[in-house]
Amino acid sequence: MPDKEGNITFGVVGLGMGANRAQVVASTPGAKLVAVCDLREDRAKTVAERHGCDYYLDYEKMLERDDIDVVYVMTFSGLHAKHGIMAAQAGKHVISTKPLDVTLEAVDALIAECKKQGVKLVTDFDQRYSPNAQTIKNAVDSGALGRIILAEARLKWFRSQAYYDENGGWRGTWALDGGGSLSNQTVHFIDQLCWIVGDVKSVYAELSVMNHNIEGEDLGLAIINFTNGAKGAICGTTTFPRSLYAGVEIHGDRGAVLTTRGKDIEWVWAEGCETDPETLRVEPKVKNAVEDMIYAIKNNCEPQSSGEEGRKSVAVLEAIRKSNELGRPVQL
Numbered sequence: 338m339p340d341k342e343g344n345i346t347f348g349v350v351g352l353g354m355g356a357n358r359a360q361v362v363a364s365t366p367g368a369k370l371v372a373v374c375d376l377r378e379d380r381a382k383t384v385a386e387r388h389g390c391d392y393y394l395d396y397e398k399m400l401e402r403d404d405i406d407v408v409y410v411m412t413f414s415g416l417h418a419k420h421g422i423m424a425a426q427a428g429k430h431v432i433s434t435k436p437l438d439v440t441l442e443a444v445d446a447l448i449a450e451c452k453k454q455g456v457k458l459v460t461d462f463d464q465r466y467s468p469n470a471q472t473i474k475n476a477v478d479s480g481a482l483g484r485i486i487l488a489e490a491r492l493k494w495f496r497s498q499a500y501y502d503e504n505g506g507w508r509g510t511w512a513l514d515g516g517g518s519l520s521n522q523t524v525h526f527i528d529q530l531c532w533i534v535g536d537v538k539s540v541y542a543e544l545s546v547m548n549h550n551i552e553g554e555d556l557g558l559a560i561i562n563f564t565n566g567a568k569g570a571i572c573g574t575t576t577f578p579r580s581l582y583a584g585v586e587i588h589g590d591r592g593a594v595l596t597t598r599g600k601d602i603e604w605v606w607a608e609g610c611e612t613d614p615e616t617l618r619v620e621p622k623v624k625n626a627v628e629d630m631i632y633a634i635k636n637n638c639e640p641q642s643s644g645e646e647g648r649k650s651v652a653v654l655e656a657i658r659k660s661n662e663l664g665r666p667v668q669l
Contacts, residue, residue: 355373375394413507461626486589501550593606623641
């Protein structure tokens with residue numbers, strides 16, 4: 338329940354990127370950060386002092402608090418479901434950073450537990466809340482681009498070996514990261530394809546370790562078929578000389594959108610199909626996962642980026658791994 342000022346109260350667990358999310362909570366109207374938790378006391382204490390809240394080294398202790406409405410899970414990917422389920426069983430709503438977990442089995446267990454406990458589940462795909470992403474979805478949904486032919490998720494970034502080795506070397510592992518460059522970085526744009534273009538029917542993929550000492554891929558390539566007949570492609574790598582770009586490119590028989598060549602959307606129109614982009618622009622109803630959760634709680638509705646929505650990209654990632662193992666296309 339909201340506090341006496343009407344704020345929805347939050348606790349954040351995992352203060353790597355979670356330190357950023359603690360700041361998001363603290364700066365969002367209608368939200369109040371009351372506690373943070375991390376295994377490292379130096380990080381927990383620093384974040385708590387910055388925001389004037391309590392800190393914990395024991396997650397179960399933080400969950401005992403009655404004045405926490407929502408737990409924001411920012412731990413290692415392979416622990417998201419475990420920590421989310423613990424929060425749900427303590428009666429807390431759950432926001433989990435992407436991906437919801439590294440296997441569909443774990444994701445389904447988290448979704449089921451949240452439903453059982455009557456709490457809401459938000460998947461934090463922050464790209465979904467951006468005006469650009471909302472506008473692209475509107476362009477596709479409205480038919481402005483015509484019949485969708487090809488949708489691509491593309492990410493070319495650099496990550497050093499030190500990046501993979503830090504914090505116990507969890508990144509790039511199957512158990513805690515679900516792989517590498519696709520599951521950790523490119524998943525944002527795989528999610529956008531699922532959200533904007535539609536359900537995926539089949540996947541053929543090849544995963545490679547080209548330039549790092551890791552278990553999972555640092556180069557992943559996939560060809561996908563959507564149920565609506567469109568084709569898709571995924572290219573995600575952390576072997577590029579520097580972090581150059583990431584985004585989606587989607588085209589139909591009337592027009593195209595690209596977000597890989599700059600911060601703004603690039604529009605390309607077929608002759609005679611020119612459309613004023615301003616007529617397609619959409620301003621998001623909520624601007625981040627915190628606002629998404631607050632709106633869902635106060636209006637007793639499904640979040641915009643729900644657990645079921647977060648499940649879709651994990652299903653694609655699992656099919657990609659299976660396709661790579663079998664050397665053939667895999668049906669979803």
